[in-house]
Amino acid sequence: MPQDTAPPVAPAPAPDQRLHPWSWLFVMLMQLRQFLLPLVALLVFGGRGDRDEMWTYLTTLIVIAVLVAISILQYLTYRYHIGHDAISVRSGIIARNRREIPFARIHNVVVHQNPLHRLFGVAELRLESAGGHRPEAEMRVLKLSQALALEQLVRQRGQQPPPLPDAGDAAAVLHSAPSTAAPAAVLLQLGNRDVLRIGLLSNRGWVAVLAAWGASYQFFPRGYVSDAVEHHGREVFGYASHLHPATWVWVVAAVFTVGGFWLLLRLLSVVLALLRYHGFQLTEQERRLTVTSGLLTRMRTSVARRRIQAWTLRETALQRWVGRRQLRIDNAAGVGSDDDGRDLRELAPLATPAACDDLLRHLLPRLQWPPPRWQGVAxxxxxxxxxxxxxxxxxxxxxxxxxxxxxxxxxxxxxxxxxxxxxxxIARMGYYLDGDYVAVRGGWWTRWWRLAELDKLQSLRLSRSPLDRMLGTASVWLDTAGAGGSIALRLRFLPESEARGVLKTLNQALARRRLR
Structure with a gap:
């Protein structure tokens, strides 16, 4: 008689993962920061008598207790599950939400560490997709080792999801660093001198000045700052006018005042550059680029090379005089602004022209850069x-x-x-087009070069304004996913026949590449 065979046992499903036990504390601090000004105003101006002060303190304690309770509930109700080809996230207190995030859809991974994160050995992880205005998932917070392991897992699965013999293996990846991954290759590294140069050549100091000016209107009564500046200014100028200084004294005083303010801006720019770009390192591993930087707050953000949509080289007059320029990218993940560091935009904040060109040629092997010949405009x-x-x-x-x-x-x-x-x-304007990519250049005081592979073009558009119709010219607009910044990929002031020929050539090239 045939022997009975036991049916195959299905692998046990991987258990849901929780955040770090201290995650509620970081969520509470984030929420408390949003209510900081109202709470301070309540404590300072809430009441003058003993009874009023008691109710003020009691109200403040109730608000803090509510924030603590909400943070703990968020920690208890947040779960994530790592599957074969996707991450499932469950969250919500009253309204329960469940999100399925395929690995192939994750375009950008951000590992964020502020000083408090570094003190506790944890990190915040953000998973971002194409065109989203908010991250697909924000995990506040994970152990640093878990965050880096999950980033590595996204990198591996995003390329080609491998089969898993056991569902529990995915969870095990988060507790052990992968040993089969190829070591990361360092493409660019900035030292302290380079970061200092970034600060001296930028105008980021205005950001701090404007932020301080705006904060003064939040912490002081309306008109207090402007009235104080006007009052002290009148006192200074009144005292100086009584001395009856010569004209050259006024000129020297004005020069020193302007020079001192300029030095203050340079100093603030250097400080902001150190905070953001200290320890800047660009690495490549398994066709994925990763940028790590930051002095107090460490930011680690990565993007797959195939997600990069367009490339931009830019140099101001000051940068050109010292032989430096910057390399930026547009990627398909549309989360974050240009300056918040969440979205990987800068591959080279400041480097020599040769280093930027070498980066382009390395990351785009088929690229002929610089182009052999630019096609100019009239x-x-x-x-x-x-x-x-x-x-x-x-x-x-x-x-x-x-x-x-x-x-x-x-x-x-x-x-x-x-x-x-x-x-x-207009003497510098020009474009280059071949079977692999299109490039545009422009600018004079601030020069720029912008290029994109033909595979990354999303739409083509021929534009003719009333002035174009009068002069017989046209412009060709080339759009890519995640396009941002002030520089458009546009061929301007072309004769109409030439513009239509370029549009026809691009359409044919795109059609051929889609049939491959």
Whole structure:
């Protein structure tokens, strides 16, 4: 008689994972930060008598207790499960939410550590997808080893999901660093001197000045700051006028004042650059780029090379004089702003032109860079770049003459400068197109180069304004996913026949590549 065979036993499902036991504390601190100003105002201006002060303190304690309870409930109700090809996240206190996030859909992974995270040995993990305005999942907080292991898992599964013999293996990955991964190759590393140079060549100090000015209106009564500045200014100028200084003394004082403010801005820019770019390192592992930087708050963000949509080289006049430029990218993950560090945008915040070119050639092996020949535009259309100034400046000058007299005509001095700048800019405008990528360049005082692979183009558009129709010209707009920044991938001021030829060539190239 045939022997009975036992049916195969299905592997046990992987258990749901919880956040770090201290995650409720970080959630509470994040929520408390949002209520910090109202609580301070309540404590300072809440009451004057003994009874009022008692109710003020009691209200503050109730608010803090509610925040603690909400944070603990969020910790108790947050679960995530690592499957074969996706991460499942369950959250919510009253309304229960469940999100399935396929590994292939995760475009960007951010590991964030502020000083408190580093003190507790934990990190915040954000999983971001294409075009989203918010992360797909925010895990506050995980052990640092777990966060890095989960980042490694996303990197591996995002390339090609491997079969799992046991569902519990996915959870085990979070508790042991992978040993089969190839070591990361360092593509760019910035030292303290490079970070110092970033601060000296940038104007980030204005960010701190404007932030301090805005904060003063939050902490002080309305008009207090402006009245104080006006009052002390009158005292200083009144005291100085009684001394009857010579004209050259006023000039020297003005120079020292402007110079001191400029030095203050440079100092603030250097401090902000150190906070953001200290220890900057760009690495590559398994065709995924990772940037790690930050002095107090460490940020580790990564993106797959295939997710990069466009590349931008940019150099200001100051950067060009010291032989430096920056390399930025647009990726398909649209989360975060340009300056918050959450979205990987800067591959090289500041590097030599040769280093930036080497990075481009390494990451885009088929790229011929710099292009062998740029296709320029007709220089006779230079006046179109300064057309707003040609219309607005004379009108402003006429109004200024009526207000202040002949000195108002000084505004007309802007027209020669605008015309000179426009002529220089149109001399640098150009584009390059081959079977693999398209590149555009422009700018004069601040120069830029922008390029994209033909595979990454999402749409093509031929644009003709009324002025274009009068002059027989057109512009070709090239759109990619996640496009951002102030520089558009656009071919401007082309003859109509040339623009339509470029559009036809791009359409044919895209059609051929889609059939492969």
């Amino acid at each position: 220089r006779r259309g230079w006046w179109r770049l300064c057309l707003p100034a040609l219309v607005v400046v004379p009108l402003l000058s006429v109004g200024a003459v009526f207000e202040v007299g002949p000195w108002g005509a000084v505004l007309l001095a802007w027209l020669p400068w605008s015309a000179f700048r426009a002529s220089r800019e």
